[in-house]
Amino acid sequence: MRIMMLSWEYPPRIVGGIARVVHDLSHNFAKQGHEVHVITYQEGDTKEFEKDGDVYVHRVTNYPINANNLIDWVMQLNFCMIEKAADVIKEFGKFDVLHAHDWLVAYAARALKRTYRLPLVATIHATESGRNKGIHNSSQGYVNDVEWMLTYEAGNVICNSQYMKNEIRNLFGKPYENIHVVPNGINVNKFDGQERDWDFRRNYAADNEKIIFFAGRIVNEKGIQILFQAAPKILANYPNVKFVIAGRGPCMDELKGLADYLGISQKVYFTGYLNDVQITKMYKCADIATFPSLYEPFGIVALEGMLAGCATVVSDAGGLNEIVSHGIDGMKSYAGNPNSLADSILEVLFNEQLCRQIAENAKEKVVKEFNWDTIAKSTMKVYKETIKACKVPKVKFDALAASENVGTATEIDGKDTTITTGTTDREISILPNPMKRKIKGTV
Numbered sequence: 261m262r263i264m265m266l267s268w269e270y271p272p273r274i275v276g277g278i279a280r281v282v283h284d285l286s287h288n289f290a291k292q293g294h295e296v297h298v299i300t301y302q303e304g305d306t307k308e309f310e311k312d313g314d315v316y317v318h319r320v321t322n323y324p325i326n327a328n329n330l331i332d333w334v335m336q337l338n339f340c341m342i343e344k345a346a347d348v349i350k351e352f353g354k355f356d357v358l359h360a361h362d363w364l365v366a367y368a369a370r371a372l373k374r375t376y377r378l379p380l381v382a383t384i385h386a387t388e389s390g391r392n393k394g395i396h397n398s399s400q401g402y403v404n405d406v407e408w409m410l411t412y413e414a415g416n417v418i419c420n421s422q423y424m425k426n427e428i429r430n431l432f433g434k435p436y437e438n439i440h441v442v443p444n445g446i447n448v449n450k451f452d453g454q455e456r457d458w459d460f461r462r463n464y465a466a467d468n469e470k471i472i473f474f475a476g477r478i479v480n481e482k483g484i485q486i487l488f489q490a491a492p493k494i495l496a497n498y499p500n501v502k503f504v505i506a507g508r509g510p511c512m513d514e515l516k517g518l519a520d521y522l523g524i525s526q527k528v529y530f531t532g533y534l535n536d537v538q539i540t541k542m543y544k545c546a547d548i549a550t551f552p553s554l555y556e557p558f559g560i561v562a563l564e565g566m567l568a569g570c571a572t573v574v575s576d577a578g579g580l581n582e583i584v585s586h587g588i589d590g591m592k593s594y595a596g597n598p599n600s601l602a603d604s605i606l607e608v609l610f611n612e613q614l615c616r617q618i619a620e621n622a623k624e625k626v627v628k629e630f631n632w633d634t635i636a637k638s639t640m641k642v643y644k645e646t647i648k649a650c651k652v653p654k655v656k657f658d659a660l661a662a663s664e665n666v667g668t669a670t671e672i673d674g675k676d677t678t679i680t681t682g683t684t685d686r687e688i689s690i691l692p693n694p695m696k697r698k699i700k701g702t703v
Contacts, residue, residue, distance in 0.1 A: 261643070262295045264348070264355045264378075266341060266365035268334075270300040270317060276477060277560045278361050278385055281444050283312075288636040290314035297348055297355075299341050299368075316352075320344045331402060334364050341368035349376060357381060357643045363388075363403055366410040373413060379650040381642055382414035384424065386557045389431055390578075391481055393555070408432045415646040418639065420444045420558035421579030427557075440642050443579075445635040446563040448627045454544050454568075461545040464529050465502035470609060472501055473546035473570070475539060475561050478509030483552035483575060485515065489598035490552075490605070491524045498609045506531045506542060543568035547615075548608055552593065552601050553577045563630050566590065566622035571608045571615045573601070587614070589621040 265286055269279040286296045290313060302308060302319030310317050320340035327333035345368065349355065358378040360369035362385050373380040388395065388403040395401050411417050411432045417439045419425050425439045458467070465471050472494075476482045484505060494501060505515075505528065512530065519525045534542060543549065549565025550573040558579035565572040566589065574580040575595040584590035591608060593600040608615045 261289075261357065261640075262353070262355045263289060263297070263357055263359060263643070264345065264372075265296065265298045265359045265361065266345075266368055266372075267298060267300050267361040268337060268364040270298055272306060273301060273303040276385075277444065277558070280560060281383075281385070282361055284445060284447060284632050285636060285639060286315045287313055288632040289640075292636070295352075297352070299344050299348070301337060316348075318344050318348055329399075331399065335367065338365060338367035338371075341365060342371050345372050354378075357647055359383070359643075360410060360414070361385065363406045363410055366406045366413075369410060370413045377650075379643075379646045380414045381416050381418060381646050382410050383418040383420075384411065384428055385420065386424075386555075387427055387431060390427055390555050390557065404431070414438075415649055416440060416642050418442050418642055421582050423578045423582065424557045440638075442635055442638045442642070443630060444558045444560050444563070445630045445632045446560060446567055446626060448567065448631045450564070451540065451544065451568050454540055456544050457541050460541050464504050464531070464542075464545070466500075469500045469502050470498070470547040471504050471545060472548045472550055472605065473504045473506070473542060473565075474550055475506040475534070475542070475564070476551065478505070478507050478511045478515065480511055481553060481555040483554045483577075483595070484511070485518055486552045486554070486575075486596060486598050486601055487550060488515065488518050488522055488524065488528070490602035491527065492522060493599065493602040494605055494609075495524065495527060497606055501527065501609070503528045504531060504542070504546070505529065506534045506539065508533045539564075540568075543570060546570050548573060548605060550574070550601070550605065551580060552595070553580060554595055556580045559583060562590075563626050566619075567626045569619050569623060571619050572622055573604045573608065575601070584622075587618070589618055589625050591618065 265282055267278055267282040269275045271279050271283050273279060282298060286298055290296045297316040297318060299318045302321045306319055308319050322333065322336040322340055327336060354376060355378055358369060358372055358380050360366065360380065360382045369380055369382065372378055384407065387407055388400050392400055395404050411428060411434045417428060417434055419428055419439060419441060420443050422441055425441050428434055428439055429436055474484060474487060478484065487503065491503060519528045543564060547570065549570035551559055551562050552575045554577055556578040562572055562574055562580055562583050572584065572590040574584050574590060574592055576592050577595040584592055586592040591604040593604045
C-alpha cells in the first residue's frame with residue numbers, strides 16, 4: 261500500500277506527542293513493505309527530502325512572509341503542503357490512503373482528498389475544547405471549527421482513547437462507528453541495555469535523594485503546578501526528594517515563581533529540553549515518574565515511565581485513566597487535587613515492595629499492549645475499511661427490467677438487493693441503504 265501522512269511535526273522537530281506517533285507508525289508500516297511518505301515542516305538544518313530508514317520524508321518551508329499569528333502561519337503551511345504533495349504524487353504516482361494528523365494539516369488534507377479522490381483518515385490527538393476546557397474566544401472557536409471540518413471530511417477518525425472517542429462524538433457529531441480507538445504506542449526496545457548512569461544522575465540529585473520526574477510541555481494542562489502544590493506535603497513527610505522537570509513551554513517563568521512562593525525552589529530542577537539520549541538516561545535515573553495532567557487525551561510519556569521501570573503516578577484525567585490500573589501497574593490521583601497526588605507519591609516512596617511490584621507489572625503491560633506491531637495492525641484495518649467505503653459498488657442488473665422501470669432482484673457487492681431505475685436518466689437507487697445513494701450510468 262502507498263500511504264501519505266501529513267503532520268506538522270516529525271523528528272527531529274518534536275513539539276508534542278504527534279512527532280513520535282507519526283515516526284513510529286510510519287516506520288512500522290515501512291518495515292512491513294508499505295511505501296510511506298511523510299509531508300511535514302522543515303525546521304533548522306533538516307533536509308528538504310531524505311529517506312529516513314525506509315520512510316520518505318518531504319519537508320516544506322513556509323513562504324517568506326511574516327505571519328500575523330499562529331493561524332495565519334498554519335494556513336501558509338497547508339498551502340505549502342498541498343504544493344509539495346502535488347509534486348510527490350506527480351513523481352511517485354497516486355496514493356492508496358491519506359492520513360492527516362490533527363487540525364494543523366486539515367486544509368491540505370481536504371484539498372488533496374477532493375483533488376485526487378483519496379480516501380482520508382484523520383487522527384485527532386487532542387481537541388481545542390478539551391485543552392481549554394471549553395471554547396472561550398474566537399481563535400479557539402476557529403480551531404474548533406477546523407477540527408470539525410477535518411472529522412467531517414475524513415471517512416474514518418482515529419483517536420487514542422475511549423475518552424477521546426466520546427469527546428469527538430459529543431463535540432463534532434461524528435458517528436460512533438466511524439471513530440476508532442487505536443492507542444498510541446512506544447518502541448518497546450527503547451530502554452534495552454540502558455542502566456542507571458550515576459554520574460549523570462548527580463547533575464540533578466544526591467545519591468541519597470529520590471528523583472520525582474516529569475517530562476512534557478511546560479503548559480497549564482500538564483498539571484505541573486499541581487505537583488508543586490503537592491510538594492510541601494511530600495517534603496514534610498519525605499525530605500530526601502528532588503523534583504526534576506524536563507521540557508520547555510510558555511509556563512516556565514510562572515512555575516519558577518510558584519516554586520519560589522511555595523519555598524521549594526531548592527528542591528526543584530528545571531532541565532529545559534532534553535534530547536532522546538538525555539531523556540532516556542533521565543528516565544533510568546528517576547525513581548518515580550509523575551504526570552498530573554488536567555487534560556490528557558492519552559499520555560505517551562506515561563508509557564515511557566512505565567517501560568523504563570519507574571513507579572508511575574498519574575492523574576485520572578482522560579487517557580491516563582485508561583492506561584494505569586491503580587495499585588497494580590501504577591498509582592492514580594484525582595486530577596487537579598494536590599493532596600491526592602501527594603498521597604499517591606508518598607505511598608510509593610514509603611512502600612518499596614509496592615514500588616517494585618507496580619514497576620514490574622507496568623513494564624509487562626506496556627510490552628504486551630502498547631507495541632507498534634499491534635497498533636499498526638489496528639491502524640491498517642481502519643485504512644482498509646476507509647478505502648473500501650470509498651469504492652463505488654459494482655451493480656449487476658437486468659437490462660430489460662431496467663428499461664421497463666421494474667424492480668428486480670440483483671446483486672451489489674455479492675448481496676441480493678432490489679433496485680429501481682428512472683426511465684429518463686437511468687438513475688439506480690440502492691434501496692437497502694437508509695441514506696439512499698444514486699449511481700448514474702448507461703444501461
